[in-house]
Amino acid sequence: RDEHIPRELSPIKKELTQSADMYLSYGKRALIVLAGFGVGPVTAKRILRKRIVDEAEMYSEILKAEEQYIKTKEFWK
Numbered sequence: 001r002d003e004h005i006p007r008e009l010s011p012i013k014k015e016l017t018q019s020a021d022m023y024l025s026y027g028k029r030a031l032i033v034l035a036g037f038g039v040g041p042v043t044a045k046r047i048l049r050k051r052i053v054d055e056a057e058m059y060s061e062i063l064k065a066e067e068q069y070i071k072t073k074e075f076w077k
Helices: 007-026 028-034 041-049 055-075
Strands: none
Touching: 007 028, 007 041, 028 041, 028 055, 041 055
């Protein structure tokens, strides 16, 4: 199946598959977390696995992840 996908698109396919799987598991919450600036599937999964009590706490975790991304993005790739 993947033999028709160019090598440079393979990481994109993996990220999209992970995001879709999260949506199937967590629903709307996954979409909200993934909408965070610089929040990819790995970070989103870490946030969604936490015992989050309310919506405000979820947004707080997203904000922390965004701040971490902003601080470290220059070192990525």
